[in-house]
Amino acid sequence: MSEFDVIIVGGGHAGIEAALAAAKRGVRTVLITSNLDLMGQMSCNPAIGGIAKGNIVREVDALGGAMGFLADGAGIQFRMLNKSKGIAVWGNRAQADKKLYRSLCRMLLENTGNLSLYQGMVKSVTTGNGKVSGVCLESGETFKAGAIVLCMGTFLNGIGHIGSNSFPCGRSGEPPSLGLSESVQDLGIKAGRLKTGTPARIDGRTVDYSKMRAQEGDCEPFPFSYSTQHAPENKAVCWVMKTAGETHCIILDNLQKSALYGGKITGIGPRYCPSIEDKLVKFGERDGHTLFLEPEGLDTHEMYLNGFSTSLPFDIQVAMVKSLAGLEYATIIRPAYAIEYDYFLPTQLFATLESRIVPGLFMAGQINGTSGYEEAACQGLVAGLNAAEKTRGGEPLILGRDTSYTGVLIDDLITRGTEEPYRMFTSRAEYRLLLRQDNADERLMPIAARRGLIEQDLLESRKRVWEKKRKLREKLADSRIEPSHWNGGKTGIDLKRKTGALELLRRPQVHILDILSCAGIEEHEKEVLVGVEADVKYEGFVEKQKAEIGRMKRMEETRIPEKIDYNHVEGLLAESRAKLKQIRPVTLGQASRIAGVTPADISVLIVHLTRQHNASFHVKP
Numbered sequence: 356m357s358e359f360d361v362i363i364v365g366g367g368h369a370g371i372e373a374a375l376a377a378a379k380r381g382v383r384t385v386l387i388t389s390n391l392d393l394m395g396q397m398s399c400n401p402a403i404g405g406i407a408k409g410n411i412v413r414e415v416d417a418l419g420g421a422m423g424f425l426a427d428g429a430g431i432q433f434r435m436l437n438k439s440k441g442i443a444v445w446g447n448r449a450q451a452d453k454k455l456y457r458s459l460c461r462m463l464l465e466n467t468g469n470l471s472l473y474q475g476m477v478k479s480v481t482t483g484n485g486k487v488s489g490v491c492l493e494s495g496e497t498f499k500a501g502a503i504v505l506c507m508g509t510f511l512n513g514i515g516h517i518g519s520n521s522f523p524c525g526r527s528g529e530p531p532s533l534g535l536s537e538s539v540q541d542l543g544i545k546a547g548r549l550k551t552g553t554p555a556r557i558d559g560r561t562v563d564y565s566k567m568r569a570q571e572g573d574c575e576p577f578p579f580s581y582s583t584q585h586a587p588e589n590k591a592v593c594w595v596m597k598t599a600g601e602t603h604c605i606i607l608d609n610l611q612k613s614a615l616y617g618g619k620i621t622g623i624g625p626r627y628c629p630s631i632e633d634k635l636v637k638f639g640e641r642d643g644h645t646l647f648l649e650p651e652g653l654d655t656h657e658m659y660l661n662g663f664s665t666s667l668p669f670d671i672q673v674a675m676v677k678s679l680a681g682l683e684y685a686t687i688i689r690p691a692y693a694i695e696y697d698y699f700l701p702t703q704l705f706a707t708l709e710s711r712i713v714p715g716l717f718m719a720g721q722i723n724g725t726s727g728y729e730e731a732a733c734q735g736l737v738a739g740l741n742a743a744e745k746t747r748g749g750e751p752l753i754l755g756r757d758t759s760y761t762g763v764l765i766d767d768l769i770t771r772g773t774e775e776p777y778r779m780f781t782s783r784a785e786y787r788l789l790l791r792q793d794n795a796d797e798r799l800m801p802i803a804a805r806r807g808l809i810e811q812d813l814l815e816s817r818k819r820v821w822e823k824k825r826k827l828r829e830k831l832a833d834s835r836i837e838p839s840h841w842n843g844g845k846t847g848i849d850l851k852r853k854t855g856a857l858e859l860l861r862r863p864q865v866h867i868l869d870i871l872s873c874a875g876i877e878e879h880e881k882e883v884l885v886g887v888e889a890d891v892k893y894e895g896f897v898e899k900q901k902a903e904i905g906r907m908k909r910m911e912e913t914r915i916p917e918k919i920d921y922n923h924v925e926g927l928l929a930e931s932r933a934k935l936k937q938i939r940p941v942t943l944g945q946a947s948r949i950a951g952v953t954p955a956d957i958s959v960l961i962v963h964l965t966r967q968h969n970a971s972f973h974v975k976p
């Protein structure tokens with residue numbers, strides 16, 4: 356038997372961050388995973404980031420996590436998505452070399468103090484004195500710890516589907532995790548079933564790229580990590596194509612052979628990452644769907660056919676692929692498949708990601724009903740850190756919706772739950788103008804530094820950047836632009852009188868570089884320019900959001916007694932009463948976000964709490 360403070364189960368994107376955060380917090384940590392060579396494996400897309408997801412990567416990085424640094428190191432093409440829109444919704448995305456990502460990940464974990472790695476399949480969670488006590492492996496070994504973080508991804512009772520063929524799998528080529536889901540359910544935790552899918556991989560030597568459009572990386576790529584010292588380099592090209600009539604006919608003619616439409620799959624799939632057959636059925640009116648052919652690495656010809664996920668039989672997959680322009684002679688080297696797996700209903704968790712039912716048991720990643728590497732990583736970091744805090748008697752970290760996308764994601768999961776794989780979007784964050792990828796360091800690094808998750812040197816170097824931003828802003832506030840210097844420029848705006856530089860910068864069509872040359876201000880550091888421009892452009896909206904945050908904060912600070920009996924709260928709607936009983940929100944703020952709980956219910960609740968506790972809650976719902 357081996358003894359640790361914290362056990363992490365699963366070396367995927369959640370488990371990696373959980374292990375690093377716990378170990379950095381100074382507690383003895385072990386990461387147990389079924390295959391040490393596959394830690395950090397990208398089960399699906401060979402890419403990190405994207406719209407909203409890129410912001411999460413920046414947050415993970417600001418909190419001392421690994422994903423941003425690994426993506427910079429293994430990235431082979433970098434693009435800032437949504438660049439034609441406001442900076443608030445830009446999202447960095449890197450195409451990554453999968454193998455290199457895994458090996459960088461392993462190197463990092465092997466060189467982290469307080470962290471041990473162990474290869475094995477965990478079969479059950481053990482408890483004692485009403486809390487977790489350890490885990491047992493299939494091979495018979497046992498491990499003891501005061502806190503456990505479960506991060507098993509799509510492996511729990513995983514079943515793969517290709518047409519009518521079903522086979523046990525955790526993901527392609529790997530066995531499922533059997534027994535562990537039942538062991539957790541035996542502790543009183545409820546589980547559900549979800550599904551996701553992945554497209555075929557193509558041999559790049561059999562592709563006619565002349566029939567596709569090349570998609571290059573950005574000329575000046577942005578790194579994800581605040582620790583990356585040099586600009587990342589683009590080393591690969593992606594390819595864009597569209598489906599057309601012939602492909603659609605093949606799919607629609609064979610729809611009933613798909614595992615999804617033939618009734619083999621019962622789990623609910625990701626609405627926002629649907630299979631190609633799902634896209635045709637749900638968006639049939641479109642004359643074509645865009646697909647991307649993306650390299651899986653620099654030392655392989657394997658290409659990922661993004662947008663073409665399916666659970667149709669293999670012979671149909673071959674016909675579908677060959678019907679695409681440029682893929683007429685293409686060879687599939689890995690088939691597309693769908694996978695069904697168990698997840699645990701996330702409403703059974705606190706915002707620390709600790710189970711409400713079994714003290715000391717934390718959960719993160721796909722097993723909480725999310726989809727995506729980034730969504731898994733940020734949960735892993737929070738769960739790992741809080742598991743460590745639990746064992747050392749420290750203050751838990753709870754991130755609010757106003758501090759981060761990570762806070763939004765966790766609050767959505769624990770308050771609303773999810774019945775389909777949850778993916779992050781900018782639209783899920785009501786304070787998205789504040790939660791930008793350019794200011795993740797200012798939002799989160801002070802928190803990370805206080806808990807020893809980042810080096811003091813890094814914080815100091817960021818403080819120097821924040822100071823540069825402050826000074827540039829000051830200079831802009833003191834500058835007034837002469838019409839004679841400005842008029843006739845590329846913005847098309849003609850000034851009638853001297854105008855303040857800040858006032859001008861607030862206009863959507865004006866960029867900071869347009870102003871600096873006219874105002875005679877020297878500053879070339881890209882992140883300083885982007886940060887100041889974003890701060891100035893969104894200032895007015897952000898002030899309004901801050902007022903709203905202040906109001907919500909009062910609701911968040913109003914705790915609902917753990918033992919409240921909702922049957923005795925008079926005046927609640929029946930539906931709201933049922934939801935409140937099921938979710939048992941910890942604060943009024945959380946109660947107000949439960950779907951179906953109305954502002955009137957919140958007023959009723961405030962009156963009840965005030966009467967019960969003879970106290971004034973000073974909250975205006």
Ligand SMILES: Cc1cc2nc3c(=O)[nH]c(=O)nc-3n(C[C@H](O)[C@H](O)[C@H](O)COP(=O)(O)OP(=O)(O)OC[C@H]3O[C@@H](n4cnc5c(N)ncnc54)[C@H](O)[C@@H]3O)c2cc1C
Binds near residue numbers: 365393397722
């Ligand atoms: C077929 C497929 C399609 C997908 N499609 C998409 C998509 O389109 N978009 C998207 O964003 N995401 C997709 N994903 C999901 C993406 O892979 C996950 O969201 C992400 O990897 C989740 O991270 P995680 O850490 O929770 O789990 P994973 O990355 O899956 O890691 C789980 C880890 O746990 C280990 N493990 C499992 N059980 C045990 C056990 N009992 N004992 C010890 N170790 C164990 C595994 O070896 C693995 O290392 C897909 C995944 C699959 C498999």
